[in-house]
Amino acid sequence: MNETGEAAPTRADCVADSAGGLTFHISDWVRPQPGSYDDWSGALVLIRRGSVGSGDSEVRLPLGPIGDGRLQAALPSTVALPEGRWDVHVAYGEDEPRRLAPGLNDLRSLVDRRPGPSTSPLSVRIPYATKHGNLSLRSWRRAPHAEAGEIRLEEGAMAVHGRLHRVRDPARWLDGAVLEARCRRDRDRVRTVPVTAEGAEFFCTLPFAELAGDWDGERDVWDLRLRSADAEQPPVRLARILDDVPDKKEIFTYPSTELTAPHGPVRVRPYYTRDNDLSVRVEAPA
Incomplete structure (x- = not known):
């Protein structure tokens, strides 16, 4: 009682x-x-x-x-x-x-x-x-799943190290792959950067200027995916789910990077969503 x-x-x-x-x-x-x-x-x-x-x-x-x-x-x-x-x-x-x-x-x-x-x-x-x-x-x-691992912020960019799971041949899938950032507010705005791979592990660096270059002053969220060079393969969302933390958003936090964009000062910060997917927020400084 x-x-x-x-x-x-x-x-x-x-x-x-x-x-x-x-x-x-x-x-x-x-x-x-x-x-x-x-x-x-x-x-x-x-x-x-x-x-x-x-x-x-x-x-x-x-x-x-x-x-x-x-x-x-x-x-x-x-x-x-x-x-x-x-x-x-x-x-x-x-x-x-x-x-x-x-x-x-x-x-x-x-x-x-x-x-x-x-x-x-x-x-x-x-x-x-x-x-x-x-x-x-x-x-x-x-399936497939792209597990985000170490994320480093360096010189106005984010470097991502991860691992691809649940594909028959990860090295072949990753050969020529790109990291795709797609704006949630305007799905036609897409940025890509090349991915390097060693077996199932992948590495890529996303310059924040790529996301802030045409920023118009409204908050933007860019969702990150891996896209294979094979057009028949669907893109794979980057996420971090292979541990014991159900909600990453308030646990795995990253500092903001401030840039000067054509529209004015802008703040860029990677974060995990409620679903533990990896995204990047672009907005005016507080």
Whole structure:
């Protein structure tokens, strides 16, 4: 019971594996109706935020007792969980699902994760606590995927080092590739710079003057993608998702670079979006 006399929320511990799977353990569960431990028939219910009524808005995972007295549910990496934010619930029988609170997370296998060679979609699921104290998951499912690594700001430019995953031949895909910056406000404004590669690793440098040269005084956001020389290959968004941090925007921050553009002083800063994609903001100094 909490201080108000209400039942404390049930908590779930999460253990991640390097393939992208999650295992949930509940040790403080309370049966919502009479019955024995052995006839438990519950489910862990994942509900995708903002997708009510769609065909892929809910995933139910069998939740059953294990030998140490806890309940367990598994979300293997092979389960196709669409990208988004998933709220985690527990349900018994026909009862309405109720939210779970976060317990202890063992996410050590996600730190500096290096997926193996494959062309199947890359599954990433990171549990986190919402601002209301509930358990949710951030899910990504991407193929190919361009993982942004070290970003250095130097002499009015950003140097990016990354790695391409989930393509059959990364070196061939990257041969002649470019980094594409496309303005979100005007999709016809596109800038490209060449990419150099060593195997699956890629390197490129984007001069900020390329983005600020025709700036008109309004805020611009430029989204960054890798584009192969093979026109049949779709561009791949740069993102940083292979670790245990669900929201990079406030954690991985970079200083602004101030330039003089034809329209006046301008401030340029790379940042991660709410989806952990890499973009660059161009705007007037504060």
